[in-house]
Amino acid sequence: MLTTSEERLALLRHQVREWAAEVRPFALEVDRDPSLATGLLHLPTVALASRVQIPPPYNDRPLSIKGEVFHVTGALERAVWCEEVAWGDLGIGLASPGASMCGVLVEALGSEAQKRRFYGDLLERPTWTMFALTEPHTGSDPASLGSTFSRSDTGGIRLDGTKRFVSNAVRARFGAVFARTGPGPYHIRAALVDTSLPGYHAEPIPTIGVRAAQLGAVTLESVELSEEHMLGSGLSSLRRGLWGWSRVLDVLRPTVAAMAVGLARAAYEYVCEHRAEPSREDAARLARMAHEIDAVRHLTLSAAAAVDRNQENGHLASVAKLRAARLAVSVTRAAPAFFGAGGRIEHPLLDKYARDALAFEFMEGSQNVQRLAVAGALTRGTLDPGAPVG
Ligand SMILES: Cc1cc2nc3c(=O)[nH]c(=O)nc-3n(C[C@H](O)[C@H](O)[C@H](O)COP(=O)(O)OP(=O)(O)OC[C@H]3O[C@@H](n4cnc5c(N)ncnc54)[C@H](O)[C@@H]3O)c2cc1C
Incomplete structure (x- = not known):
């Protein structure tokens, strides 16, 4: 039995790093052909992705490493898991099955029955999920989204709309879709949608980075749902759609x-x-790089610990995301130069890393949106003015 959380985290990091190293040899192949990502279930981090990030009451098969049990639901444990998985390969990490963003939303908004069904399905067999919020013209401004939930002819709920850049949309078995029941931000709701339902259609979008995640364009045409698909039904309108979305991002x-x-x-x-x-x-130059990576990792783990103390502490995480995104871009751009002018051609993995790093500008909110969040927190007095703002 380990005594400190540092020892537990070190054990988790060490084991996930060992597993993640097995992913690396497949990184370029899956980058070339993203459809191969679903055939990697023999790799430990891909297979185990469905068993982590599921809250303890719903997971009787958590990770066990040298007798220590890990659910990987706290922000610190998630940060350690995700850093090592991305070190193995970011694209394959994002292309793995599991609860992911949808799982955090279900935890925040789902009824007991929805949670049991959702997490139970993930544990039963490796299952890809998705989280469909972004629309063609409302990425940074989800409050303006245009997809709709309306009353269907049969008395059920009808879902119509279009979504963009949805990770794993093509391979997901189900996931959360956001749409509005009326005008204004408080009429935004989320539903759990089975992708086999008539009217759901997803196509991959060609991208240059994180190609394995196969970002998708989703069309929703008269998808027939019922009240039992809607998330947050027992909650007030202030605590449903957009609140759930911001909770997912904060966590x-x-x-x-x-x-x-x-x-x-x-x-x-x-x-x-x-x-x-x-x-x-x-x-x-390498020593400076190492120093910078250590500093940003420290900032990231501090931000994760702050979120574990209080989920409302998302602003330090915005600072960490700003810094870390900039770090990923600068290090992956500088790396090929160590091998001369042909570095990116002669070292395809470094070329891939430089392409993958570009995704961080947009994932979970663009840099400017993070800056707005940090500025808002400073104005409200909820962020230490001495925090290292990007
Ligand atoms: C790898 C990856 C995975 C993703 N996965 C998902 C997913 O699973 N589900 C999902 O729903 N979405 C997903 N997205 C989409 C992502 O959430 C959006 O790309 C992001 O929200 C930005 O939206 P946008 O692309 O429409 O850019 P825009 O909102 O059009 O922004 C374009 C530029 O304008 C700037 N800008 C926008 N508004 C302001 C403002 N008010 N002030 C100053 N500058 C501003 C932005 O900073 C940005 O630089 C993913 C994206 C990537 C790259």
């Missing part, structure tokens, strides 16, 4: 920062491993 933002740190580390370590006898100047 998961440290994990996005952690993924960016994991990607930066992968690029840095690749250079250290493959650049034989670096010049004194290069060695000094």
Whole structure:
């Protein structure tokens, strides 16, 4: 039995890193053909993704490492898991089955029956889920989304709309879809939608980064739902759609920062491993990189710990996400230069890392949106003015 949370986290990190190393050899192949991502269930981090991030009451098969049990539901444990998985390969990490964003929403808004069904299905067999919020013209402004829930001819609920950039939309078995029941932000609701229902259609969008995640464009045409699909039915309108969305972002933002740190580390370590006898100047540059990665990881873990203390503490995570996204872009851009002008061509993994890093600008809110969140927190006095704002 380990005594401190540091020892537990170190054990988790060590084991996930060992598992994640097994993913690396598949990174370029799946980048070329994202449809291969569903055939990687023999890899431990992909297979186990369905058994983590499920709250204890609904998970009787959590991870067990040397006798220690991990549900990976706290922000710190999620950050450690996601940093190491992204170090193995960010794209394959995002393309893995499991509760992911949808799971956090179900935890916040789901009824007891919805939670039992959702988490039970994930534990029964590896299942891909999705979280469909973004629309073609309302990415950073979800309060303006245009998809609708309306009364259907049969007395049920009819869902119509279009979504964009939805991770795993093509391979998901079910997931959360946001739409409005009327005008204004408080009429936004979310429903659990089975992707086999008539009227659901998803197509992959060609991307240059995190290609494995196969971001999808979703069309919803008269998808027939019932009240039992709606999330948050027993809650007040202030605590349903948009509140649920911001809860998901608050809980998961440290994990996005952690993924960016994991990607930066992968690029840095690749250079250290493959650049034989670096010049004194290069060695000094690598030392600065290592120092910066450590500093941003420390900031990210502090932000995760703050969220574990209080889920409303999402602003420090916005700072961490800003810093980590910038770190991932700068390290992955600088890494190929250690190998000369042809670095990106001769080292395809480094080329992929530089493309993947671009995703962090948009994942879980763009840089400017994070800055607005941080500025809002400063104005309200809920963020320490000494915090290292990006
Ligand atoms: C890898 C990846 C995975 C994703 N997964 C999902 C998913 O699973 N589900 C989902 O629903 N979405 C997902 N998204 C979409 C993501 O949430 C959106 O890309 C993001 O919200 C930004 O929206 P947008 O792309 O429409 O950009 P826009 O909102 O059009 O923003 C474009 C630019 O304008 C700036 N901008 C926008 N508003 C303001 C403002 N008020 N002030 C100043 N600047 C502003 C932004 O900072 C940005 O630089 C994913 C995106 C990526 C890259």
